[in-house]
Amino acid sequence: MTAELIEKEAIDVTKIIPADTKLSEELINRLASAPRLGNEFKAKATIEFNTTEGPKRVYTTVWSVTEKYIQLKNNIHIPIKCVIDIEF
Numbered sequence: 001m002t003a004e005l006i007e008k009e010a011i012d013v014t015k016i017i018p019a020d021t022k023l024s025e026e027l028i029n030r031l032a033s034a035p036r037l038g039n040e041f042k043a044k045a046t047i048e049f050n051t052t053e054g055p056k057r058v059y060t061t062v063w064s065v066t067e068k069y070i071q072l073k074n075n076i077h078i079p080i081k082c083v084i085d086i087e088f
Helices: 024-040
Strands: 004-006 045-051 058-059 060-067 069-072 076-080 083-087
Touching: 024 045, 024 060, 024 083
Parallel strands: 004 058
Antiparallel strands: 045 058, 045 083, 060 069, 069 076
């Protein structure tokens, strides 16, 4: 199934659910690199995450990554356990 591309303002955090797969070490490393990419190089990432409506993708700047969340602009938080993939 191809993930639907949405705007970050359209993210409904109440519909985000855990991904079916366990986070790989490679994905964890890419998540850790995402804030630097956005803050220092002004580059965006494509984040794919799981929702009750199926996978969604958003193309945006990652502001920060904590142990549990990816923070985007406008105080939007995506739980890391719900992330399927991230690409730069």
